[in-house]
Amino acid sequence: MIVLLGRFTPGVPAFRWLWVAVYSLFLNLALLPAGFGKHIYGGDMSLRATTRTNYYTLTLTLYLDQANSTPDTYEREIILYIFRKSDHVRVNTATVRQTGSQRVRYDNQACADLRNLSVLGMNYSTDVYLNPATYNDPGGYYVVWDRCCRSADISNIQNPGGEGMVFYMEFPAIVRSGSAFLDSSPAFNFPNGEYICVNKPFKLDFSATDADGDQLRYSLVTPLAGYTDNTPQNTVGDGRSHTTYPEVNWSPGYSAASSIPGNPALKIDPQTGQLSVTASQTGLFIFAVLCEEYRNGVRIGAIRREFQMPVVDCGNNTPPPPIISYRNVETLDLPFCEGATALLSTETNPLWSYQWQRNGSNIPGATAPTLTVTEAGDYAVVKSFATTCGNDTTSKITRARVLPPPAAQITPDKKPPLCEGASLVLSVPQENAVTYQWTADGAVLPGATGTSLTVTKTGLYGVRATSSMECTNRDSLSIVVNPNPKATLTSSASAICQDNEVRLDATVGSQYQYEWYFNTASLNTSDAATRLVGQGGTYQVRITDGNGCQALSAPLTLAVIPRPAMQFDSLAPVCATRSEPLLLAASPAGGTFSGPGVTGSQFDPGKAGAGLHTITYTYAGTSACPVTISRQIRVEPPADVNLPERVSVLMGSTVTLKPTVKGQTNGFLWEPPESLSDPTSLNPEASPEAPTTYKLTVSSPGDCRTEKSVLVDVLKRMFIADVFSPNNDGINDAFEIRNTDQFPDCEITIYNRWGEVVFQSKGYDKPWDGTYRSQKVQAGSYHYLIKTNQPLLPEYRGAVLVTY
Structure with missing residues (x-):
């Protein structure tokens, strides 16, 4: 944004007006109260979504007068206020701090220096968290900052030195209908340094960009004055809630539609954001641009930029228009190869100053007679006097077009890699006026200048395509020719025993797939290198490795050997305390017994322990096919019996014998039976006349016997x-x-x-x-x-x- 300081007086020569303006400026600065914003010419806001969920970067950009202020007068940090639009309730504050700056570039630097124009764009930013529980109102929200005051030299509003300024933007709720609604506001493009020459057509790009691709609509609106004034205690807004913000009062004859008078007056293209005017009088003019954001036809947000523009009498001293040349030839169409550069040039003369533009925007630092072009666009150069202030002229547009390189993408006729003994055809798309050269491992292949190449060996194959415009493109493809796998097949036995299986083992390898064959018929495909088979016949395996290469094994033939008839006597339950081993019997004779407690052909229950045990009889005979038959035998534990060592009874009385017995039992027997109520009962009554020892025998399954004794003392009375x-x-x-x-x-x-x-x-x-x-x-x-x-x-x- 450009502002020319001082008062404009029609008819006064520009150089006289300048000295008056400079003197007036220093006088006004000396009289300014501390904290006034006369060094602020305008600004705008934006809100950009970050990669962190619900975090946004809030930025305020102020345009500051460097020529008539010092950095210590610039705000170091600013408090912005966020309000809900539906009821104007303040929901948050955000403190933004200086994060970077950029100088505004002028087409005619000599005139800018002569008019003491130096404007700095200062960014103030911070990351804010928008809580979905707070920012969900359908009406949306707005951010605002009030500041006083404006330059007293503004020509088109009343009392400019006492009017405040308001920086304002709107954004939608981040939750709509219960779902997240992601939006970044539009952001105005950085402006060119410009001033308007009276009675001459003028255009300026005032567009914005939108990260979400939303539709943008532009209009001229009246700047806001807000609620600050030139009293020292009210130069900055305090964040109070207001339903509206007052606008500035236009001077007679001015309005939003005629903020810079002319034929035509200042206007803006609602679709492109381009400003245009043919100003009819000199002065310093303020205006504001509203950029509204629409998604699917619904308005969701808006940003505003305030701007000041000087209109001056540039006189009739105009340099001749510059001519853009490429290789010393004037050119309006510049095709160049992708990845290459093109050097544009204009006349080299110390009398002239230059400012190169791309797509209507000044290119920072591009003020030399030459410009290296690296990207497509519409290029122009603005020519002005180097040491005096006058009109400037702009060259014709040179349109730079990036030529796509010729197609050179290598396509194989089958998916690589190759297997041993196979071939592969590499090809590239054929284009007119394009030549080709193939290479292998970096070496040129003589005669390989077509669009295809047949390869049978491992290597790095490349092609270079060159167009008639000398644009080149390269591609390469690494081809690997893999050896075929080794396919071997072995068996765990030379024959198959009847009702048994033999394990087949194939060659093991990483990512191998195996297709099995029986009598030449395919069985299935799996990633298992082993297979169990029980049928007699001929077997083979086809191995496919991870590269798709295959090999077939030699055939392997297996016969089935029948099994003999087997008999094994059944085994009755036995007691774990049995003293003699149990003799085992099975046929045909000549086999071996195995299992817990088995030694030779005998079974020892004590060694086996209580429980159900499996005894196996294995018979091999004269063949390599052992046959087994099994029987189960239960080893029963004896009953667990406990008796006290002695009990007492008064002479002439009885006592009940009470042993504890755990486990299954078949019967009980007490000895001697004399003086017992029932010698076969578990709890008989004893009435001995003299001390007697009774023995209890408990019988249990498996022919188990457990014996315990108790002494019954016979007591006499005192x-x-x-x-x-x-x-x-x-x-x-x-x-x-x-x-x-x-x-x-x-x-x-x-x-x-x-x-x-x-x-x-x-x-x-x-x-x-x-x-x-x-x-x-x-x-x-x-x-x-x-x-x-x-x-x-x-x-x-x-x-x-x-x-x-």
Whole structure:
């Protein structure tokens, strides 16, 4: 965007106007309040989707006056505000920071320098996350930034020095109807440095690009003034919500449709975005372009750019138009080969300055009399005076066309690689006025100048195609001739045993496929190098490797040997504790037995262990075909029986014998049977008159026997005296308790009438002699407690009388 500083006065020569403008500028700058935006001539915004989901790059581009400002006056960072369009509620803020800059290039640099025109495009950017839960309103959203103030030298609006500026863009919701909606806004192309000469036709490309290919429509609109003003506290917008943003007030005779007066006035092509005008008066004019984005006929977003353009009196001093030459010949059509370059040139003369353009845009740094062309496009050169300011002229368009190279893609007549003994035809498409040369491993093949080549060997084959315009193209194809695989076939046995199978083994290799044949008939194809067969006949295998090369094995013939009749006696269950091995019998004789616990022709249940076992009989005879027959034998474990070593019973009473038995049982037998209620019961009652040992025999499957014994003690009751006289006369001198030997763990405690223990012992080997602490106790009654520690007779309580 280009702005000419100072006030324009029609009829005043340009050089006088310039000095007035410069003086006025310095005076105005000295009087500006801090924070004013008079160095900002305009700008625009864009929003571009990134590769990260829901992340977008938000960019504000400002066009800044370098000639009349310093970098310390440029904003380092700017806060942008994002609002919802439906209710104008602010939903977020984004702080953008300086990310790069680019100078605006002028066609006529001498005039730009003389008019002190130097404009810098400064980009402010940041990546923002748009949360789908927030940015889903069908009405969409807008981004805005308010700033005051404008240059006081603007000719077409009222009070320009006090009017603010608003930078504004709209974008759609990122979720529509529940689905993600991806969109990047349009982005204006970087402008050429231009000024308008009064009364002369002028055109300027003001188009934008859209990353999504959406339709763009352009129109001229009134710039926005916003809500900032030239008071120091209100030079930057504070992000408040507003339903509308005020527009600038046009000076009389001006409007959006006539922002630069002329015949015609400033207008824009709604499809291409090209501005055109033949200005009728000088001045500094502001205008705004709205670029609307449509997808499938629906408006989804918009961007705005504000711009200022000076109209000056360029006078009638115009250089002659430049001529573009190629190889010293004027050319308007420049065909050149793809990948090549073409050097365009114009007159070399220190009186002139040049600015080359491609497709109407200035090429940065292309100000020399020559230009190296590397891509297609419409090229022109703008010629102006090198040291004085005057009109400039533009050459005719030279259209550069990139010629496609001749076709040279090599196509084989069959899919490579080749197998040993095969051939391959390589060919390229035939074109008129094209010559060909084939090579092998970089060496030219004499006479190989046609569109095809037959190859039978490994190598790198290439072709070079050259057109009449000397455009060349090359292609190459590596051809590998692979050896055929080795196909061998072996068997795991020389013959097939009846009802058995033999394994066939073919050559093993990576990515091999095998097609098997029986008596010349194909069986199937697989990637298995082995096959089990049970039929007599002739076998072969065809091997195909990973390159498609094949080989067929030599035939292999196998015969079937019949099997003999086999017999093997059945085996009854046996006990694991059987002492003698079991003799095995099978026919025909001469074979071998195998299996757990088998030694020779005997089976040892103890070695085999409990469980179901398989015994196999193998008979080979005189052939190489062993035949087997199997039988199963169950080895039964004996019952698990537990009995206490001894139990007790009071004389004259009975006790129930209670063994624990685990496992299957067939019967029980107690011995001796005398004094037992039932000697074949698991739990008989015993009533011995004297200590007796009983043996239990438990029978279980497999003819197993388990024996356990228990001793039944016969206990006598205690007999306790009720009086004794410890007077040392040899008669009843001690407290007598009979049969204590039946209760060796008994505990005896004797108390006096006060509850004091006067005697205590475990066992009663030494009876109480009527003393306590070596002194005779007084005559009287003493209580006793006798614990037998025997469940049958838990305890005795009573009293004994001591007399003298």
